[in-house]
Amino acid sequence: MTHTAGPTRTRYALCGLSVRAISVFAGPLLGRPDRPPTGPDAPYADAGELVAILDRDADRVDQYRAAVGTKVPWFPPEHFEQMVAETRPDVLLVATPDHTHVDYVLAGLAAGLDVVVEKPMVTTAEDAARVMAAAKHSRGTVRVTHNLRYAPRHQQLRRLIADGAIGRVTSVELVWNVGARHGASYFRRWNRTRLNSGGLSIHKSCHHFDLVGWLIGATPEQVFAYGARNYFGADSPHNPGPDRPAEDPYRWYDAGSPADPGPVRDSTGLSYPDQYPQRLSAFDPEIDIEDTYSVLVRYQGGASLAYSIQFSAPWEGYRLAVNGTHGRLETDLYYDVEPLPPSGSTPISYYPLFGDGQAYAVDGEDAGHLGADPLLVADLFRPTGDDPLGCRADAQAGAYAVAVGEAVWRSIRDNRPVNVADLLRTEAGG
Numbered sequence: 001m002t003h004t005a006g007p008t009r010t011r012y013a014l015c016g017l018s019v020r021a022i023s024v025f026a027g028p029l030l031g032r033p034d035r036p037p038t039g040p041d042a043p044y045a046d047a048g049e050l051v052a053i054l055d056r057d058a059d060r061v062d063q064y065r066a067a068v069g070t071k072v073p074w075f076p077p078e079h080f081e082q083m084v085a086e087t088r089p090d091v092l093l094v095a096t097p098d099h100t101h102v103d104y105v106l107a108g109l110a111a112g113l114d115v116v117v118e119k120p121m122v123t124t125a126e127d128a129a130r131v132m133a134a135a136k137h138s139r140g141t142v143r144v145t146h147n148l149r150y151a152p153r154h155q156q157l158r159r160l161i162a163d164g165a166i167g168r169v170t171s172v173e174l175v176w177n178v179g180a181r182h183g184a185s186y187f188r189r190w191n192r193t194r195l196n197s198g199g200l201s202i203h204k205s206c207h208h209f210d211l212v213g214w215l216i217g218a219t220p221e222q223v224f225a226y227g228a229r230n231y232f233g234a235d236s237p238h239n240p241g242p243d244r245p246a247e248d249p250y251r252w253y254d255a256g257s258p259a260d261p262g263p264v265r266d267s268t269g270l271s272y273p274d275q276y277p278q279r280l281s282a283f284d285p286e287i288d289i290e291d292t293y294s295v296l297v298r299y300q301g302g303a304s305l306a307y308s309i310q311f312s313a314p315w316e317g318y319r320l321a322v323n324g325t326h327g328r329l330e331t332d333l334y335y336d337v338e339p340l341p342p343s344g345s346t347p348i349s350y351y352p353l354f355g356d357g358q359a360y361a362v363d364g365e366d367a368g369h370l371g372a373d374p375l376l377v378a379d380l381f382r383p384t385g386d387d388p389l390g391c392r393a394d395a396q397a398g399a400y401a402v403a404v405g406e407a408v409w410r411s412i413r414d415n416r417p418v419n420v421a422d423l424l425r426t427e428a429g430g
């Protein structure tokens with residue numbers, strides 16, 4: 001990608017006016033509905049111009065345009081080519097529901113555009129291979145916004161590992177807890193079917209598989225996993241049944257309880273008349289994905305990962321350790337729950353195998369997603385210099401993160417180890 005801030009503003013077209021897009025794409029260029037439309041709330045307006053919004057919900061786009069005071073043109077999904085021809089973007093930003101990414105990414109590459117796509121890049125390894133192949137033959141590039149790479153804590157870890165602090169990496173331990181409030185939200189939105197999101201081993205865990213591969217600089221090779229749905233769906237032990245919806249215990253975690261019949265709104269205040277004509281329950285029978293995983297991953301070069309995640313935990317955060325031939329790095333991060341330490345207060349602990357340990361404080365974690373989002377947005381819209389830590393994930397990185405997630409649900413389903421390269425069919429696509 002060659003676009004930089006300069007006298008000529010880069011032209012961006014956005015597919016999907018999602019809450020995520022408002023946060024990291026449209027908001028920085030045009031402003032947010034929940035904040036004043038000018039000044040620091042559109043901090044990249046001088047670097048880039050949002051020239052088009054494509055979304056299937058015209059009403060939602062109208063709400064946004066009215067709230068931030070813009071006339072940026074709207075296009076429905078079937079008018080993608082018209083949008084490109086009329087508005088001549090340099091870069092396509094894709095932040096629609098996951099299963100639609102592949103079509104927009106491929107269409108963008110076919111038009112020779114640089115494409116910036118939210119994670120997960122796509123929802124299947126087969127589609128990931130298609131994107132890798134298309135990227136090879138396009139003038140355009142693919143960049144996946146794996147934002148956890150930008151979190152200050154992760155950048156510090158990456159530097160320590162790359163500098164050889166622990167020698168050759170031998171194994172990684174990662175326990176990720178998604179709090180009950182946050183976890184329930186996945187099951188009340190489009191994310192809750194394999195068709196839409198690939199399942200949480202792709203939709204959510206792609207963050208973590210990308211993070212670990214990037215931290216240790218290794219390619220995933222083989223996956224074995226167990227998993228189940230324990231908290232949500234029709235068989236949930238918390239499902240009060242259709243006749244007693246007010247007793248849904250997750251109602252405490254969401255304004256969208258049956259007691260609040262208003263429209264579903266995102267955190268900026270916009271509603272989704274098309275996507276959510278009515279509220280969804282976390283116990284609906286269409287839910288077909290897991291909410292609990294235990295996973296082993298082997299990497300080329302011999303390192304391994306032991307990873308677990310569950311989506312209805314009493315606290316949100318993670319415990320991460322990286323072991324090497326010459327030492328160990330450890331870090332914990334908790335948020336949203338007392339009396340555990342607040343976010344940002346836990347250091348990175350470094351234990352050389354022989355010698356004295358050291359603690360590294362971490363700053364800058366107050367902003368979105370552990371402090372990652374402002375740094376990601378700056379690197380997208382006003383990049384400075386090169387990318388020494390390799391934070392800009394390309395199509396191949398996006399593909400591996402998806403393929404490990406798919407290997408997880410396939411391993412669970414078939415009770416066998418799954419080779420990641422087989423899923424990506426790397427001879428054809430990689």
Ligand SMILES: NC(=O)c1ccc[n+]([C@@H]2O[C@H](COP(=O)([O-])OP(=O)(O)OC[C@H]3O[C@@H](n4cnc5c(N)ncnc54)[C@H](O)[C@@H]3O)[C@@H](O)[C@H]2O)c1
Nearest residue numbers: 016017018019020055056057077095096097098100118119
């Ligand atoms: N990196 C992160 O930390 C992070 C966080 C949240 C979401 N995400 C990703 O961002 C993307 C958006 O997620 P969200 O939860 O913010 O979405 P959302 O539910 O808030 O919005 C989806 C938008 O897409 C529109 N839409 C639906 N189908 C469409 C189609 N076929 N064509 C065009 N528009 C369509 C809807 O009308 C809506 O405006 C997803 O890929 C998600 O995985 C990433």
